[in-house]
Amino acid sequence: MNNQELILKLQAMDPSLVIEEKQNLTVRVPASSLLALCRVLAADPDLQFDYLINITGTDMGTSYRMAYLLNSTVYQHCLLLHSDLDRNDDANIDSLVEIWKSANFHEREIFDLLGVKFSNHPDLRRIFLDDDWVGHPLRKDYTDEVNIVER
Amino acid sequence: MAIKVDTDHNVSPDSQEFIINMGPQHPSTHGVLRFLLKLKGETVTQIQPHCGYIHRGIEKMCEKLTYPQIIHLTDRLDYLSAHINNEAVCLLVEDALGVEVPERVKYIRTIIDELSRLASHQLWWCAFGMDLGALTTFFYGLRDREKILDIFEQTTGGRLIQSYNVPGGLMNDIHPDFQKNVKEFIKYFRKILPEYDQLLTGNVIFHNRSKGIGYMSREDIINWGVTGPSGRGSGFSCDVRKHAPYSAYDKVVFNESLEQAGDTFARYKVRIAEMWESMNIIEQLIDNIPEGDFAVKMKPIIKLPEGEYYQRVEACRGEFGVHVISDGNKYPYRVKFRSPNFINLSAIEEMARGQKIADLVAISGSLDLVIPDMDR
Amino acid sequence: MPLDIYDFSSFTQWVHQSLDAVMSPFWVITTEMVLVGLAFLTFYAIVGLMLVLAERRICAFMQCRLGPNRVGPWGFFQTIADLIKLLFKELIYIKKADKLLFNIAPFIVIIASFLALAAIPFALGLHAVDLNIGIFYIVAVSSLGVIGILLAGWSSNSKYSLIGAMRSGAQIVSYELSVGLSLITIIVLAGTMQISEIVELQRDGWFIFTGHISAIIAFIIFLIASTAEINRGPFDLAEAESELTAGFHTEYSGIKFAFFFLAEYMNMFIVASLGATVFLGGWMPFHVYGWDGFNAIMDFLPPFFWYIGKTAFIIFIIMWFKWTFPRLRIDQLLTLEWKYLLPINLFNVVLMATLVLLGLHF
Numbered sequence: 001m002n003n004q005e006l007i008l009k010l011q012a013m014d015p016s017l018v019i020e021e022k023q024n025l026t027v028r029v030p031a032s033s034l035l036a037l038c039r040v041l042a043a044d045p046d047l048q049f050d051y052l053i054n055i056t057g058t059d060m061g062t063s064y065r066m067a068y069l070l071n072s073t074v075y076q077h078c079l080l081l082h083s084d085l086d087r088n089d090d091a092n093i094d095s096l097v098e099i100w101k102s103a104n105f106h107e108r109e110i111f112d113l114l115g116v117k118f119s120n121h122p123d124l125r126r127i128f129l130d131d132d133w134v135g136h137p138l139r140k141d142y143t144d145e146v147n148i149v150e151r
Numbered sequence: 152m153a154i155k156v157d158t159d160h161n162v163s164p165d166s167q168e169f170i171i172n173m174g175p176q177h178p179s180t181h182g183v184l185r186f187l188l189k190l191k192g193e194t195v196t197q198i199q200p201h202c203g204y205i206h207r208g209i210e211k212m213c214e215k216l217t218y219p220q221i222i223h224l225t226d227r228l229d230y231l232s233a234h235i236n237n238e239a240v241c242l243l244v245e246d247a248l249g250v251e252v253p254e255r256v257k258y259i260r261t262i263i264d265e266l267s268r269l270a271s272h273q274l275w276w277c278a279f280g281m282d283l284g285a286l287t288t289f290f291y292g293l294r295d296r297e298k299i300l301d302i303f304e305q306t307t308g309g310r311l312i313q314s315y316n317v318p319g320g321l322m323n324d325i326h327p328d329f330q331k332n333v334k335e336f337i338k339y340f341r342k343i344l345p346e347y348d349q350l351l352t353g354n355v356i357f358h359n360r361s362k363g364i365g366y367m368s369r370e371d372i373i374n375w376g377v378t379g380p381s382g383r384g385s386g387f388s389c390d391v392r393k394h395a396p397y398s399a400y401d402k403v404v405f406n407e408s409l410e411q412a413g414d415t416f417a418r419y420k421v422r423i424a425e426m427w428e429s430m431n432i433i434e435q436l437i438d439n440i441p442e443g444d445f446a447v448k449m450k451p452i453i454k455l456p457e458g459e460y461y462q463r464v465e466a467c468r469g470e471f472g473v474h475v476i477s478d479g480n481k482y483p484y485r486v487k488f489r490s491p492n493f494i495n496l497s498a499i500e501e502m503a504r505g506q507k508i509a510d511l512v513a514i515s516g517s518l519d520l521v522i523p524d525m526d527r
Numbered sequence: 528m529p530l531d532i533y534d535f536s537s538f539t540q541w542v543h544q545s546l547d548a549v550m551s552p553f554w555v556i557t558t559e560m561v562l563v564g565l566a567f568l569t570f571y572a573i574v575g576l577m578l579v580l581a582e583r584r585i586c587a588f589m590q591c592r593l594g595p596n597r598v599g600p601w602g603f604f605q606t607i608a609d610l611i612k613l614l615f616k617e618l619i620y621i622k623k624a625d626k627l628l629f630n631i632a633p634f635i636v637i638i639a640s641f642l643a644l645a646a647i648p649f650a651l652g653l654h655a656v657d658l659n660i661g662i663f664y665i666v667a668v669s670s671l672g673v674i675g676i677l678l679a680g681w682s683s684n685s686k687y688s689l690i691g692a693m694r695s696g697a698q699i700v701s702y703e704l705s706v707g708l709s710l711i712t713i714i715v716l717a718g719t720m721q722i723s724e725i726v727e728l729q730r731d732g733w734f735i736f737t738g739h740i741s742a743i744i745a746f747i748i749f750l751i752a753s754t755a756e757i758n759r760g761p762f763d764l765a766e767a768e769s770e771l772t773a774g775f776h777t778e779y780s781g782i783k784f785a786f787f788f789l790a791e792y793m794n795m796f797i798v799a800s801l802g803a804t805v806f807l808g809g810w811m812p813f814h815v816y817g818w819d820g821f822n823a824i825m826d827f828l829p830p831f832f833w834y835i836g837k838t839a840f841i842i843f844i845i846m847w848f849k850w851t852f853p854r855l856r857i858d859q860l861l862t863l864e865w866k867y868l869l870p871i872n873l874f875n876v877v878l879m880a881t882l883v884l885l886g887l888h889f
Contacts (some may be wrong), residue, residue, distance in 0.1 A: 284854025
């Protein structure tokens with residue numbers, strides 16, 4: 001499917017979705033409905049987003065933005081999902097491991113470096129840093145006087 | 152990367168299971184990776200990869216560096232496909248700024264990409280043989296890889312990590328002997344590659360050790376996001392060079408090597424086939440490098456327009472992605488590298504469960520793990 | 528008989544008589560034992576050093592490189608330099624290791640390999656003891672080494688060592704059978720277990736040629752099984768450096784590690800000697816029955832060189848295995864023994880017995 005068809009299809013599914021045409025087709029999804037939407041995206045025979053390429057978690061200053069890049073190995077179309085979370089220590093979003101197993105390590109990495117929690121993740125532990133590490137380095141307000149040298 | 156043994160791994164004395172730490176210093180984890188294995192005799196009942204021993208915070212560092220500087224950090228991710236990682240950042244920047252690089256640049260980039268892939272697969276072949284206990288493979292592979300590294304050194308100045316790409320083109324033009332040397336190497340390696348098959352591929356012990364080991368079906372491999380030769384060994388057509396061609400890949404004819412068996416031997420065969428394909432690609436391009444500039448003039452300070460960019464390339468071990476979020480500044484707001492090894496590693500849990508320790512070594516060898524790429 | 532000019536028994540007789548003339552029989556025996564012991568120690572050291580060097584050069588040859596070539600001519604003193612390094616290295620003691628067993632283990636391994644040397648004939652009349660059950664003795668004694676390996680693995684208090692030791696135990700116990708049965712095949716042909724007689728019987732042709740197809744099968748099985756028995760690649764599962772870092776000797780350092788290392792090479796030498804003696808005629812030159820002129824020419828080369836040449840040939844084959852094959856997995860290793868080698872071997876013994884009974888051998 002090309003982008004136009006994808007837009008039509010997605011709008012037919014849920015008219016409230018905010019869809020932007022950028023480098024990749026970008027869809028804004030509220031965190032609460034992400035899991036439900038992803039289930040549909042993965043299962044719908046016309047969409048078949050069976051391959052989760054990447055998850056990026058970003059500290060946008062006022063919110064945490066999760067960006068999910070999906071790909072269909074059948075139709076070769078891509079879709080970027082954006083989901084904004086309130087920026088606080090309890091930021092929480094549904095885990096996508098039940099749909100795409102590849103989300104496992106991505107989500108652990110985001111939990112480790114950004115401090116976003118994923119509900120229903122099978123094994124949510126820090127992956128790179130020590131278990132007793134204080135703070136989450138990819139947050140913009142993270143400071144570390146020892147390891148980060150300001151120029 | 153907790154040092155203490157996790158509490159959920161406590162085993163009762165009468166269960167006949169025991170915990171063993173494989174790594175971070177271990178010959179066949181190919182670096183500082185640690186597996187926490189639960190064993191019953193020789194059989195692996197549970198496996199937990201622990202990474203982060205060389206986590207350098209490259210993504211965080213990138214937030215304080217300009218785009219041309221970031222390129223030099225991508226070298227240090229997967230050091231065996233350094234040139235391809237460089238290219239990903241360059242393509243992303245050129246794409247965001249709308250810069251069209253000369254044809255000559257595209258051709259040279261593609262040729263060096265494929266040479267990197269050859270060198271990387273040679274090193275994988277060396278190490279895979281060693282993992283299975285065939286020590287001689289190591290020296291055969293390194294002998295031939297040396298010739299590629301010499302070509303790299305001559306043209307780019309670097310042997311392992313080249314940093315030859317800059318946004319808008321290349322650092323400098325190719326060496327006058329580049330074409331001649333590459334052609335000589337291809338001629339040589341076409342004769343030598345069957346030797347690899349004679350030494351390892353046809354060996355009956357090798358077949359027994361690799362066939363049916365670490366099986367993963369096509370559906371599972373897509374679901375786990377395993378890409379590159381490891382994914383193609385299960386029939387997952389995931390070659391970015393085919394599906395989203397960049398540089399000169401749309402100008403060459405090549406086959407995507409696919410195997411359906413999904414085991415260690417299939418992944419081995421895919422990589423051997425890819426070496427042949429890489430040579431085909433290089434041969435199609437090497438005589439046709441167009442004349443022209445080796446770079447276009449870029450502004451001294453590169454600022455990406457505000458927005459979000461993603462670039463996919465096919466690195467030697469799978470799909471490498473760069474995700475940049477820019478706020479219009481000369482520094483990126485956020486950079487995320489989608490490193491193939493990190494995701495490929497997650498699947499080892501599924502592949503190696505219920506197999507022997509020796510099989511775990513074979514499986515991790517067939518996934519061709521490069522640790523700095525995981526830990527970033 | 529031209530061979531007799533190389534007979535060492537006249538030399539040993541002369542030593543015995545000279546000693547007899549000056550001291551009492553008890554002291555004669557004691558002195559002779561000390562002399563033999565010293566001779567063996569020297570021989571052991573020389574063979575160990577040469578084999579390590581040979582392995583490194585041969586492996587380099589197979590891997591398109593040069594190997595050690597800086598210390599002395601052709602890297603001759605490289606192993607000596609290594610030995611000095613190993614002597615000076617720190618002996619690391621492991622916490623909670625079973626100290627006694629940990630220290631004893633390397634000695635058991637090295638003593639086992641030492642014992643087996645006693646029964647091997649190096650040349651005509653050059654024999655420490657000529658037991659009438661010589662082959663049985665060698666097989667029995669050389670399998671003692673596994674006790675040392677098991678102890679090393681157990682006492683190190685390391686899981687890697689333990690797995691390596693367990694593998695080694697399973698492996699040696701299994702392959703001992705095949706080595707024994709392939710030797711029994713030749714004992715059936717020879718009708719004796721005394722090694723000097725076995726060599727003497729090969730005066731008119733080595734057993735591998737006179738023993739028909741059965742002896743060739745036995746020789747091949749012997750090569751495979753003995754490679755496995757001495758824990759060398761492709762059967763080096765007890766060490767398996769890519770899986771178990773170093774297997775049973777992971778925790779050993781310095782000279783204790785060197786003992787394991789040396790014992791491995793000596794075991795290889797013993798196995799090769801045994802193979803050379805039983806299948807290829809030991810020190811016996813290459814003879815063809817009836818060709819007296821040819822046989823006389825062959826006799827000019829001293830028996831000791833024939834023996835060393837044949838042993839070196841088998842050692843080369845064993846090294847060749849190691850440097851070209853990938854390693855087997857433990858279950859495949861046991862499958863190979865119990866499902867293939869053992870049945871073939873049992874059949875082969877029966878075949879050989881039939882051949883001998885019908886007089887079909889040459």
